[in-house]
Amino acid sequence: MKRIAIVGGGLAGLSAAYELQRNGHSFTLFEQSNRLGGIVDTLRQDGFVIERGPDGWVTEKPWARELAIELGLEDELITSNDHERVTWVLQQGKLLPMPDNMRMMVPENVDTILHSPLFSEGARNAYIAEEQRADELKAAAPTQDESVASFIERHFGEEVLRVIGAPLLGGVFGGDVHQLSVRAVMPAFVQMEREYGSLIRGLAAKKAQRGDRPASPVFTSLKTGTGTLVERMAATLSDASIRMNAEVEQIERTRNGWSIDGEPFDHLMMALPVHHAARLLAKTDARMVELIVQPTSSAVIVGFGYLPGTAPVTPKGFGFLSPEGESCRLLAATFSDQKYTHRVPEGGKSLRAFFGGEEAEALQQESDETIIAAATCEMEKVLGPLPHSAIAFARRLPSSLPQYGVGHGERMSELQERVNMLGALHLLGNGYRGVGLPDLIRDGRAAARELLAS
Missing domain, CATH: 3.50.50.60 (FAD/NAD(P)-binding domain)
Structure with a gap:
């Protein structure tokens, strides 16, 4: 043997x-x-289930x-609460919702974009034009790899890249979209471009193929944590x-x-x-x-658990993204008890804050108390004053995210x-x-x- x-x-x-x-x-x-x-690590305490790493997986x-x-964990499987799914984006200090029925930065139907306050008229016009440019985009699809930034800008322009493209991918890879490989990071979209040219048309075609069957929940996890x-x-x-x-x-x-x-x-x-x-x-x-x-990038995760009676009120949805250039130093935050069930005692609240890139690197050597205080400060810039939490932890993940260049x-x-x-x-x-x-x-x-x- x-x-x-x-x-x-x-x-x-x-x-x-x-x-x-x-x-x-x-x-x-x-x-x-x-x-x-x-x-992969889960904190379980006083009825709270708070992830110290990934909180689930793509279904x-x-x-x-x-x-x-x-x-033997089939009874443990839970899916994300997609009927309440809203992703907020911080823009000039205010939380604005991403339009419904989007897959990353691509809408299934461009009509959902047209009245979104998240985008300027120029960005909305870029979405409309992307669908009309299907043949052009298909013919011009590169034969070589390119950066995520180049790919998104070719389809939708710089504003869409900055406002949602970079923050969404930063939450997964913690990296620079101008360096990340689109073929490694977004292979399904690259294939969609080859087939349909327009990514909007591609998503619409996938939806039509699905017919009346509901879309699968985006994320899956376990009741007692990953x-x-x-x-x-x-x-x-x-x-x-x-x-x-x-x-x-x-x-x-x-x-x-x-x-x-x-x-x-x-x-x-x-x-x-x-x-x-x-x-x-x-x-x-x-x-x-x-x-x-x-190259690799570092991350810092900060988790909070609030007891019933002290739980802060958060907007409906899964959490928010903080694009580069906003006043908040966080990369993103998750409203964990709203994303999944079985995360808090009844009436409680669980939040997670994420630092990435240079911010995370700078915090690696700081104490837990300093990191938790920094995360609280940044969250309060977005959510307003927060009560004292019953649970708070900081987890450093140095050089944990490889950058697929x-x-x-x-x-x-x-x-x-x-x-x-x-x-x-x-x-x-x-x-x-x-x-x-x-x-x-x-x-x-x-x-x-x-x-x-x-």
């Missing part, structure tokens, strides 16, 4: 371990911290839901296979496989953030390491070629083939299955 090392116990590494375990194959998982799951990607059902998925997977693993608080110092390629701090293994599943993976593989293949290395797909193809040449190696994690929870689960399990079949 192959001796398999998994370095990193985040969601991708844990998913690989789970798949190996359920197929009866032994492994050794090295995790430098005292817990598994990486950024249309099936792999997280499939795993939850496999783990952390339950991690905990249930971890519970299936043999204690003898897991080494906690075990930071790997040295990895070397050997004639027969790999040496992990002097211990021999036949196969390595590297499931660390890209900068850590590159450091440990530095002596293995210089070009491979060049391809692994990519223009040409990411080509780099990943070359990287996979180098990995194949080297052999006995899988690279897992959010630096390669997707950043969402379903992507990481799919990646880890697929790698394990491939290894079992070889």
Whole structure:
């Protein structure tokens, strides 16, 4: 039986371990911290369920839901309250609603844009023109990758990019839309452009194909939080296979496989953030390491829980975005108890605030008290005075969000070629083939299955 090392116990590494375990194959998982799951972590206290990381996943990607059902969590599955879904955008200090029935910055029907106070007449005209320019846009679709900013500006102009495009994508990737690869970040829209030219026409066609069937809820989570998925997977693993608080110092390629701090293994599943993976593989293949290395951005999440009787009033909807240039330093905020059920005791309230980019970087070394005070101040700029919360926490996620730059797909193809040449190696994690929870689960399990079949 192959001796398999998994370095990193985040969601991708844990998913690989789970798949190996359920197929009866032994492994050794090295995790430098005292817990598994990486950024996935749920706080449960006094009737509150507050996520310290991702609060769910995109419903249309099936792999997280499939795993939850496999783990006996079908009764735990909940979907976002889309009947009350409103995303607010801060504009000149005021919260304005995004129009209904939009997928990111694209409306299913341009009529929803025409009376929106969020956009100027110029932006509304750009939306109207996009549908009319369908043939032109299809003919001019680039054959090479381009930035997200370039793609959105070609279709809708600079204002739409600034007001909703950049904030929406910043909430997921925390990155610069002028650097992010549209093919890596928005592949469905790139395909839509190839087929229809106009993204508005493309969404309308998808809606027509759906017919009378209602659209799937946008997000899915678990009643007791996403952390339950991690905990249930971890519970299936043999204690003898897991080494906690075990930071790997040295990895070397050997004639027969790999040496992990002097211990021999036949196969390595590297499931660390890209900068850590590159450091440990530095002596293995210089070009491979060049391809692994990519810019990353940091994030800070601040969570609040308010008891019944002290809960602040928030606007209807899921939360707000704060575009660059507004007075609020936050990237976004979520009204968690309005996005999902089962998040607070009856009459309570849960809010989450997000710092990204340079703001998050500047806060990494600050105390929890300083970060919580900063988040409270920024939230109050938008929501007005807030009462004292019963629960408040800050979570720093340094260099946690890889930036899929223009040409990411080509780099990943070359990287996979180098990995194949080297052999006995899988690279897992959010630096390669997707950043969402379903992507990481799919990646880890697929790698394990491939290894079992070889």
